[in-house]
Amino acid sequence: MSTDWNIQAPACTCTACQKTFADGDQRFSLLQFGAEGYARHDYCPACWAEKERAGATGVWQGVFRAPPPPPEEALKKETAESLLRHMMETEDERHGNAIFILAVMLERRRILVERDVQTRDDGMKIRVYEHKKTNETFFIPDPQLKLAELTHVQEEVVLLLGGSPLGAPKPAPQAAGQTAPTAEAKAEAKAEEKTAADEHGSSTDGV
Numbered sequence: 001m002s003t004d005w006n007i008q009a010p011a012c013t014c015t016a017c018q019k020t021f022a023d024g025d026q027r028f029s030l031l032q033f034g035a036e037g038y039a040r041h042d043y044c045p046a047c048w049a050e051k052e053r054a055g056a057t058g059v060w061q062g063v064f065r066a067p068p069p070p071p072e073e074a075l076k077k078e079t080a081e082s083l084l085r086h087m088m089e090t091e092d093e094r095h096g097n098a099i100f101i102l103a104v105m106l107e108r109r110r111i112l113v114e115r116d117v118q119t120r121d122d123g124m125k126i127r128v129y130e131h132k133k134t135n136e137t138f139f140i141p142d143p144q145l146k147l148a149e150l151t152h153v154q155e156e157v158v159l160l161l162g163g164s165p166l167g168a169p170k171p172a173p174q175a176a177g178q179t180a181p182t183a184e185a186k187a188e189a190k191a192e193e194k195t196a197a198d199e200h201g202s203s204t205d206g207v
């Protein structure tokens with residue numbers, strides 16, 4: 001297992017009798033932890049019995065909602081959800097914090113519902129979310145961010161979503177068609193820069 005997070009396909013049939021769930025059906029769900037990690041199983045009320053629960057690490061009950069066709073609009077712009085999916089696909093561990101923040105954002109927007117929290121043997125908390133519309137199950141490790149880290153990661157995520165933190169205006173586009181500066185012009189610019197720095201008593205940062 002290269003990364004800890006994963007998305008499991010929607011569970012649309014009963015594990016025991018293979019009946020396909022219809023919109024509004026009661027459904028019992030459980031998690032089992034095996035060699036392949038967490039596996040989710042769903043049961044119709046007729047098949048759900050105490051024996052099914054034996055060895056389960058998590059159990060919950062819900063109502064099945066038939067997944068709608070994917071909205072076309074979702075393909076056009078990056079949303080918190082598409083960003084989350086892209087990041088999970090990369091299997092890049094550096095995205096762990098951002099993935100967690102995005103999952104929390106989607107939970108607040110009632111797109112994901114937290115169904116369970118598992119604590120692995122190594123102490124890592126795994127939050128189990130269910131997508132309300134598609135029925136997919138998202139397994140998201142909780143990096144247990146400190147408040148300062150949380151703020152930092154949130155700002156990063158807002159930037160990735162194309163927003164500007166604190167309503168800052170977008171940076172002005174670079175002057176187009178700029179010609180390569182000659183050595184003379186460079187020296188002149190440098191002199192100007194120095195003057196400006198002296199006048200305002202501020203240092204120039206960046207180039």
Ligand SMILES: [Zn+2]
Nearest residue numbers: 014017044047
């Ligand atoms: Zn069944």
